[in-house]
Amino acid sequence: MKHFTSVLDIPSLGNWLEDAKALKKDPRGHLHLGKGKTLGLLFFNNSLRTRLSTQKAAINLGMDVMVMNFGKEGWALEFADGTVMNGQSAEHIREAARVVSQYCDILGIRAFAQLENRELDESEPVLNGFLQHATIPVVNLESALGHPLQALADAITLEENRIKKQPRVVLTWAPHPRALPHAVANSFVQIMQRMPVDLSIVQPSGYELDKSIIGNTPVYFDQAKALQGADFVYAKNWSSFEQYGQVVSEDQDWMVTKEKLGDAKFMHCLPVRRNVVVEDAVLESEQSLVIQQANNRTYSAQLVLKKLLEGLTL
Numbered sequence: 176m177k178h179f180t181s182v183l184d185i186p187s188l189g190n191w192l193e194d195a196k197a198l199k200k201d202p203r204g205h206l207h208l209g210k211g212k213t214l215g216l217l218f219f220n221n222s223l224r225t226r227l228s229t230q231k232a233a234i235n236l237g238m239d240v241m242v243m244n245f246g247k248e249g250w251a252l253e254f255a256d257g258t259v260m261n262g263q264s265a266e267h268i269r270e271a272a273r274v275v276s277q278y279c280d281i282l283g284i285r286a287f288a289q290l291e292n293r294e295l296d297e298s299e300p301v302l303n304g305f306l307q308h309a310t311i312p313v314v315n316l317e318s319a320l321g322h323p324l325q326a327l328a329d330a331i332t333l334e335e336n337r338i339k340k341q342p343r344v345v346l347t348w349a350p351h352p353r354a355l356p357h358a359v360a361n362s363f364v365q366i367m368q369r370m371p372v373d374l375s376i377v378q379p380s381g382y383e384l385d386k387s388i389i390g391n392t393p394v395y396f397d398q399a400k401a402l403q404g405a406d407f408v409y410a411k412n413w414s415s416f417e418q419y420g421q422v423v424s425e426d427q428d429w430m431v432t433k434e435k436l437g438d439a440k441f442m443h444c445l446p447v448r449r450n451v452v453v454e455d456a457v458l459e460s461e462q463s464l465v466i467q468q469a470n471n472r473t474y475s476a477q478l479v480l481k482k483l484l485e486g487l488t489l
């Protein structure tokens with residue numbers, strides 16, 4: 176693995192989940208591996224978990240870390256080739272990526288979808304710009320299309336809480352006051368499709384995710400029915416894919432409640448809007464796994480960094 180940009184970069188999920196378990200038992204067991212190596216983290220969007228858990232993961236591996244809030248503090252970057260840069264952009268990705276590569280050994284990039292132009296988002300200008308021009312391994316800290324470190328933490332959490340051999344996992348759309356990206360939902364679907372679970376998606380009409388990601392995963396429109404008998408309920412808002420980036424329903428009836436949850440465990444990537452996405456009673460109950468999911472972000476990041484560091488020393 177040269178870079179980690181997608182769930183599809185995980186060669187064997189079963190082996191990785193075993194590796195994650197071992198790392199979690201002995202987080203400081205590989206302090207030598209990152210000694211003298213620097214992780215650079217560039218954030219074009221806000222973060223709490225990704226920023227701190229990825230730093231923590233690097234610290235556990237003995238790495239040094241440099242973090243920059245690029246969105247506000249970096250020069251506005253130009254990604255298109257051949258442009259006359261007489262507008263807002265002060266620096267080209269061709270220089271920026273090569274410059275940063277000299278200071279770091281591994282580079283993490285967070286750059287969300289803009290949700291204005293599907294083709295532009297699908298071209299992943301920021302992540303792909305760094306992939307193309309950086310000379311070091313690149314890690315996706317949530318891009319327009321995916322959030323693989325979150326999905327890996329979700330898989331670890333599910334593995335720790337599964338009772339059944341083939342649990343029923345339901346990804347439910349939930350209301351939100353803003354238009355949100357598809358990245359978390361995409362990567363969750365992709366990783367669950369690779370696990371021994373019975374996965375389905377439930378959402379209001381108009382919120383179908385990218386067909387190329389859904390594949391054969393069943394999609395339902397009746398939330399109460401879909402949640403019946405679920406073992407894990409993963410809530411997430413996303414904007415319309417068809418009417419790209421639009422909010423086509425704000426239906427509060429889709430909020431996850433204790434009653435709808437039944438005996439299922441509740442999952443969400445956080446940050447979560449209380450009493451919009453999910454009611455307080457769920458988050459305060461024993462059924463909520465959200466804090467454990469956030470904890471597992473450290474081990475998912477640590478696993479990825481460990482694999483990349485091992486690749487560097489080969």
Ligand SMILES: NCCC[C@H](NC(=O)CCC(=O)O)C(=O)O
Nearest residue numbers: 317353355356358359444445446
């Ligand atoms: N990294 C986890 C989720 C990040 C982002 N959520 C948000 O922007 C929520 C912000 C708010 O609630 O206003 C998303 O859905 O992709």
Ligand SMILES: NC(=O)OP(=O)(O)O
Nearest residue numbers: 222223224225444445
């Ligand atoms: N779940 C997650 O990625 O959280 P942050 O956006 O706070 O990093």
